[in-house]
Structure formats: C-alpha cells, structure tokens
C-alpha cells in the first residue's frame with residue numbers, strides 16, 4: 654500500500670514532480686483527443702461532504718471524456734456518515750481505481766487515506782485545495798507571456814486552504830506570491846506550506862494594498878466566508894464582521910487603476926463582496942479560463958496517479 658501515490662497536498666511531491674505534472678497538464682490540454690480512451694473500464698469514486706460545482710463537474714467530465722466512469726457519493730446519503738471512515742474506504746478501494754474526496758476536516762482525509770488501497774485525491778479539505786492550485790498554475794503557464802519564475806501573483810483575502818496550496822505550488826514552480834491576508838486564523842494555516850515557500854523565498858506579506866498590486870501580474874481573490882458557513886445562521890455574526898473588515902480589500906475598478914494585473918478567482922464567486930460583478934467579466938479577468946482549466950488539471954492528476 655505504501656507505493657500508492659496520493660495527492661493530499663503538495664507536501665509529498667518534490668518541486669520536480671510538481672513541474673512535471675504541470676507540464677503534463679499543459680500537454681493534456683493541448684491534446685485532449687489523445688486521451689479519449691485512457692480510462693476505459695476504470696471507475697473514480699467521488700465522495701462529497703460539502704457542496705461543489707467545479708470539482709464534481711471537472712472530475713466527472715474528465716473521467717467521461719477519457720472513457721471511464723465516475724460515481725458520485727454524497728456523504729449524508731452514503732454509509733460514510735454511519736461507519737468508520739477507514740473501513741468504508743477499504744471497501745471502496747476494492748471497487749474503484751481512484752478516490753477523490755472533499756471532506757471538511759483534513760484529519761478525516763488522512764483516515765480515508767489509511768483505509769484506501771488506491772490513489773486518493775484531495776478535492777478540498779479545510780487545509781488544502783491542491784487540484785485548484787494545479788489549475789491556477791496551468792492558467793498562469795498558458796496565459797502569462799513571462800516565465801513562471803518571473804511571474805508575480807498577489808492574493809488578497811482570507812488565508813485559507815486555497816492559499817496553503819498556492820504557497821506550495823508557487824514555491825515549487827518559482828512563482829512569487831504576495832499575500833494580503835487580514836484574516837489569518839492559525840487553524841487554517843499550513844505551517845509546512847509557509848515554511849516551504851519561505852525556504853524558497855517565493856512568498857512575502859504586504860499590508861498596503863496598492864503596494865501589493867502595483868507590480869503584480871495576477872491578483873487573486875477568494876470568498877471571505879467558506880461555502881460551508883456562508884448560509885449558516887450560527888456563522889451570521891462572524892460573516893458580518895468579516896465583511897466589514899474585508900470590504901476595503903475588495904477587487905474592484907478602483908483597485909485595478911493601480912495595477913496592470915489580470916484577475917483570478919477560484920469560484921464560486923460572491924459578487925459584491927470579494928469582487929465586483931463588472932470585474933468578473935472584465936477583459937482583464939481570466940476567471941472562467943481558470944475554471945475551465947480544472948478539467949485539464951484533473952485529467953492530468955487522474956492519469957498520473959493511475960499510472961497510465
């Protein structure tokens with residue numbers, strides 16, 4: 654079981670392995686037809702404890718396009734909610750070639766990994782979102798006229814799972830990441846991700862918004878409130894406080910006057926909060942291209958972990 658290669662975070666992946674996977678994702682995107690039958694006869698189990706649009710669609714469409722099949726498993730309507738996670742995972746991995754799981758807690762994902770004999774892909778937990786970060790890197794690699802090592806991304810928002818995976822992947826690829834993160838709760842910060850980026854000198858923190866965006870090639874934002882809590886009445890007070898604190902950091906036309914950067918967002922978007930509606934569809938937005946790239950990133954991950 655120890656030889657099975659998983660994607661839980663980029664922690665277990667070397668810089669060279671990450672660069673190779675990105676190069677492969679570019680190849681997959683440019684040669685979509687070539688991979689039409691590569692997953693024939695194989696099944697991916699997709700387990701969701703949280704809502705999703707892009708992660709579910711891109712993995713399922715990816716498997717379909719490659720001739721395989723994907724099973725959607727809702728946590729609440731499966732027996733994962735009743736039994737031990739590792740026992741259910743042991744059963745699941747006797748039926749499918751790969752498992753992709755979106756679980757609330759990183760610790761539960763590690764328990765799932767313990768029970769699985771097949772590669773496990775993290776579809777986003779409270780600490781990491783590696784699949785998103787590969788699509789982000791793919792977007793920059795395909796869109797930027799500069800080499801990755803000369804490219805600068807400024808992330809403006811809450812320090813969350815997306816940021817941890819961005820820290821890891823940008824450090825591996827040599828992209829500089831500036832963080833403007835007025836909300837940074839220790840429970841949501843991956844120390845190993847921060848240390849990896851600090852060691853490579855690919856991360857810096859900035860408080861002044863205009864300084865942070867001035868030389869950026871891309872500015873990137875995400876929801877201020879995790880989708881898990883967005884409509885949760887018990888989180889309403891915290892949500893309101895976050896909105897008050899974060900509103901000066903909104904990506905809008907006024908901010909874009911201070912930079913030539915393009916705009917990224919991993920979606921789902923809460924227009925009028927972290928970004929205004931006009932900027933989502935502005936010529937400088939690569940948001941929908943970024944979301945489209947989830948499909949190619951997912952295919953590359955599936956093919957790599959399935960060893961095909």
Ligand code: CP
Pocket residue numbers: 704705706707708709777785919920921
């Ligand atoms: N960015 C992302 O993971 O989208 P979903 O939550 O819709 O899957």
